[in-house]
Amino acid sequence: MLSIPLPFIVGLVFALTLYRNLKGVETPGSKRYFTVFLIAYALQGIIIGLRFGYGVGWLHLVQPATAAAMPPLAYLAFRSLAAIRSEKPWLHVLPFLAVAMAVAFFPFLTDLLLMTTFIAYGVLLYRFTYDHPDAVAETPLPRMLPALRAARLCAVLLLFFGLTDAGLAAFTFLYGNEAVPAVVTAMNIAVLVTVAVYGFAPQAFGRDRPALEPEKTVPSADDQALLIRIQEALDAKDLYRQEDLSLAKLARRVGAPARDVSAAINRATGLNVSQFVNNRRIREVCRLLEETDQPLTTMMLDAGFATKSNFNREFRRVTGMSPSEWRSKLRASLISKT
Structure with missing residues (x-):
């Protein structure tokens, strides 16, 4: 045979x-x-x-x-x-x-x-x-x-x-x-x-760059200024929501070289570009969790996440809990106030 x-x-x-x-x-x-x-x-x-x-x-x-x-x-x-x-x-x-x-x-x-x-x-x-x-x-x-x-x-x-x-x-x-x-x-x-x-x-x-300890992160004034431009670019026309957002596309919106954008984010926040953008997305999901009753999947997609596994992993990294735990905590807080 x-x-x-x-x-x-x-x-x-x-x-x-x-x-x-x-x-x-x-x-x-x-x-x-x-x-x-x-x-x-x-x-x-x-x-x-x-x-x-x-x-x-x-x-x-x-x-x-x-x-x-x-x-x-x-x-x-x-x-x-x-x-x-x-x-x-x-x-x-x-x-x-x-x-x-x-x-x-x-x-x-x-x-x-x-x-x-x-x-x-x-x-x-x-x-x-x-x-x-x-x-x-x-x-x-x-x-x-x-x-x-x-x-x-x-x-x-x-x-x-x-x-x-x-x-x-x-x-x-x-x-x-x-x-x-x-x-x-x-x-x-x-x-x-x-x-x-x-x-x-x-x-x-290869791993994502770990977050730097705050006391070891000493961003320059130029880094801080560039970070403000990056944050403004992400919010302009909801750029952060784009599922196919890349470092190059973000850099073009900012008007700075991709390497400078990446380095400024890392030095000023201790995060890599993907983590920094996902932080913004998670903030939006948290707002939607607090203000709406939309399904989690809808919020995830609206915020720019493409997969549930990545969304859950990043949500836990930022908040320290799962999306369902976060929602339960919000509801318990609202009940205690009423």
Whole structure:
């Protein structure tokens, strides 16, 4: 009976996970590189599966070179999504060419080149997510952090493959090729576990910035002035109610760079942009709870929240209780006054 090698499944799961994470997210840049990267990664899983699952031996001449193309594609994909152009993008073809040349003429260099390529691009991609925290400024606020987490997942896997490739090379040197399929299986299981962690505990790849302690927050006069403009922009035409509100859209309304808006909010309030906007939304929900008898779902949507889970989480963060507890407290207060 025909079996499906694990790399087939891993490649498909990883590609689908990234696609699902960024589906519907408006990015300032092109998704062309990202689409190519997802297709190429899935194809790489097929190549590995055919080589180790079905014993297609000649693919050992192809797999290293195609593997070397993955890290540059991942790096270019996320830079392209963020509309940050890469200077001399043609240079990123060099790892593929170098590994192809090594396979043909200097096989002993192949593993070293692959390890270097994966680790170097893993570090570059991970640094990119911290050096350009506002790179996904056009993304709706609830989706900013998931987009950065997707990039960090790729960076972690690049580093993992770089280190395990070096380990696999050492293993085959010491013990031969007989156990390589088992080792590759273990590596792919580790990737599945990592992707599962990303799916069920995404905070492992990046958390919201915690609120700063008030005594450590010393906003400047410029920050305070910019914060007033931000608050006015949010209230103007009920901007805060827009479900697809992004940092870039808020910055354009304020008339200041996105990075300055983000930094001023963080320094002056100890909150990130998403938390700051959600604070305004929660205030509106609290007002509606006090003044109307609308259903919670209606209030949630009117205030700009798209999902009930996010609304409940943010309401508890701001008020310390659930919306139903808040409403019950209000009613008990009214009864006690009458």
